[in-house]
Amino acid sequence: MNIAFIAHDKKKDEMVKLTTAYKEIIKDHQIFATGTTGQRIIDATGLEVHRFKSGPLGGDQQIGAYVSDNKIDLVIFLRDPLTAQPHEPDISALLRLCDVYEIPLATNLGTSEVLLRGLGNGFIEWRKTQREVQLKELQEFE
Ligand SMILES: O=C(CO)COP(=O)(O)O
Numbered sequence: 663m664n665i666a667f668i669a670h671d672k673k674k675d676e677m678v679k680l681t682t683a684y685k686e687i688i689k690d691h692q693i694f695a696t697g698t699t700g701q702r703i704i705d706a707t708g709l710e711v712h713r714f715k716s717g718p719l720g721g722d723q724q725i726g727a728y729v730s731d732n733k734i735d736l737v738i739f740l741r742d743p744l745t746a747q748p749h750e751p752d753i754s755a756l757l758r759l760c761d762v763y764e765i766p767l768a769t770n771l772g773t774s775e776v777l778l779r780g781l782g783n784g785f786i787e788w789r790k791t792q793r794e795v796q797l798k799e800l801q802e803f804e
Pocket of ligand 1: 670
């Protein structure tokens with residue numbers, strides 16, 4: 663599975679704790695992240711991470727583009743609900759695309775734990791079928 667991890671500044675310590683705690687589960691998957699979040703995950707876990715640009719510089723949009731290309735199966739986005747973000751429109755756009763494409767999305771630590779445990783127990787496997795169906799549809803369209 664391809665998992666995207668994103669955390670706002672005040673949530674980055676939580677993200678480090680989360681990815682460290684669930685390293686045994688996430689190590690078997692491809693990890694994508696916005697720039698600074700990705701670096702924190704690399705430093706803390708040593709896992710391989712595909713880093714996009716930093717969020718305010720377009721990272722959320724890059725992940726959104728991957729979502730719309732059916733390349734992301736799960737999004738863990740630890741948002742800071744108490745601080746205004748200069749790139750709020752990008753954040754809303756990413757959340758919207760997750761809903762458009764029915765991508766499992768966690769925006770807080772509690773839901774993140776549920777989704778990562780679900781991932782470990784195979785509950786996200788349906789995404790593989792979803793990807794194959796969509797690929798077939800695209801091929802028929804071309
Ligand atoms: O701002 C972000 C998401 O909206 C996160 O970006 P960084 O991981 O680069 O801090």
